[in-house]
Amino acid sequence: MKFDFFSERSKPLIGVDISSGSVKMVELTQGSKGAYHLQGYAVAAMSKDAVVDGNIVGLDLVVDAVKRAWKLLSTREKRVALALPATAVITKKVIMQGGMREEDMEFQVESEANQYIPFPLDEVNIDFQVIGPAPGNPDEVEVLIAASRKEKIEDRVAAAEGAGLKVAVVDVESYATEAAFLLAATELPKSGKGQTVMVVDVGNVMTNVYVFHDGQLVHSREQAFGGYQLTLEIQRRFGVSTEEAEIAKRNGGLPDSYESEVLQPFVESLTQEVMRSLQFFTNSTQYNKVEHILLAGGCASIPGLASLVQEKTQANTVIANPFSRMTVNSRLKQQQVIADAPALMIACGLAMRRFD
Template sequence: MSTAQGGAGNSLFARLKSGLNFSFGQAGGCVGLSIGASSIKVAEVKKIKDSWALTKYASVSLPELSTDSREIINTVTIVRAIQTAMQNAKISSKEVCSAIVGSGIIVKNLSLVIENMKDLQDQVFWEAEQYIPFDISEVVIDYQVMGKGKDNQVEVILIAVKKAFLEQYMGVIEEAKLVPKIMDAELFALQNTFECNYAVSKTESMLLADIGAMSTKIVICSGGNPLLVKDAAFGGTMITQEIQRELNLPSLNDAEALKVSGNLPHEVSEIVARLGHVLGTELKKSIDFYTASSLGPPIAGILLSGGGSRAAHLSRIIEEYTQLPTQLMNPFQKVTSESKDFTEQYLSSIAAEVVIPLGLAIRAGDKT
């Protein structure tokens, strides 16, 4: 598999799956299912030579509190929303590639000094115990070596997933009568969509940030490799809650409607801009760490996605914090679409939110 076509984290979850007797189905349609905090999104893709085409897509909003810290607390609502999304998109394939997000998954860059590579696994597991806030027996751990430097330095990406979360996510997918063929990390789906649409360079890197409702997925990648990854626990909901509180509105839904209306009173646009300041500070921290640790080539720019990236003036605020050119990711730069229902206007209306489900669908396609 070529790295330019979504090779991120390719084998990363192999052990994770085998450790749980994960059963692979037959090759089927390439469907990505994103169980987001605010909506369920499904995308189907088709491979055309070396590129991809989006053939089907739908999203279904979730009511408040279907998940809490990403633990699924309202299974029935999520199962129904998955089924509705599959019906609305007219997807008949049953096999999906989905992912775990938020606090159920820990993805961490480790920089280790290893005298003898035979000791790598022991050291990774030892380090993992320092970082993982749960009992080690409750998690499945996997890792991938990203590079080797001077003085026996080895760069590793560690992934730990809480078994209970994995079972919960796979459980709702199965209850929706689907087969969770691959469970990935949304961080890698983000990178997949980027690599299928933009030239992949080894001499410079790119910072990707997908701003969801509850979490922001951050990846700095170069040459097909994720060099720094982070799942930060903030997103658009934080702003919606602040709007509700400060304007004393009766419900979160009122605050959400006001926020996305595009016609914002001055006091609301100030609150919305706070997301930019939180994100700007977070990205600056990641960039400084990346640069100080010499993790890879210089960062050429930032691409934003996720529903939160629609917030007014966000790119400008991020540019001010990071001094890097910042744009919205265009998931249809190379990926085409194959449906008469997908007008240009429709594609641009889904561009921010389609990035993760599209990356998951491509991952499913790469495996078939």
């Protein structure tokens, strides 16, 4: 019934982000003074048909990508932390009596879960974590409950195990992003404390938006927009295959007209999506302003995107880099780490689970 959304880990652990279009891995270690060290990372591309709407539909394709990423990582470590999309997980905060034994709390968690999970309990995995004292009552505690359909978890576990890896933790993408955000926010004034910060994570087919106030997640949503739209436009405009378009998008070599006729319109469309997210957030919540925007995902480093978003939103806009204060393995190229960092937020947050 119970599984490791929250349980603490201290043994070595690789963060594995299985997303639409790629598998990303991050391995962190910790120095004597407690600072993180980026030991290594790897990205393995895969067909966008392998993962659709957060669901693994081509298991063999995903297993192959996990194998390739692990080989690129050049590590002996096989213990991994995975994440489920937030849409696959039901979470709820409840208030319980303080000082309860764990088995009594488990029984009460199941009773609570019965009320809000729309599936039979034998079809789901549940975990819980005590957050702290309940607001206004020191005799009670606030408890976060997380539940997901077993099949959603089993698919991701099968992808890792099929590649010869051992799953130690199953997390939630939004929690992993939150952990990595706290690292990336160190680049903001006052590390974002007391301020409202929007993280825009542009994936292959979906853009996930998370808003943090004073370091706490207060809002999230997803939009059907991503870097694959740029790939399709390159394919259509220049008559190349999807694979060739993906390679050209990353490595260059396209005609001179590419920037003005294809890339710039995409950057403008992406900026419009950010503006819509910002407007939706301020119109639907108690917050009327966002001070900073962190751009994450594979498209974050597109030249000119950050400056255009800043100009249009009037919010300080920076490219997310959770590794900015870390020491980096000497075999990694610093410039390449900076370029790849925005796409590694979830994998980095998962790798941090080792140090919980």
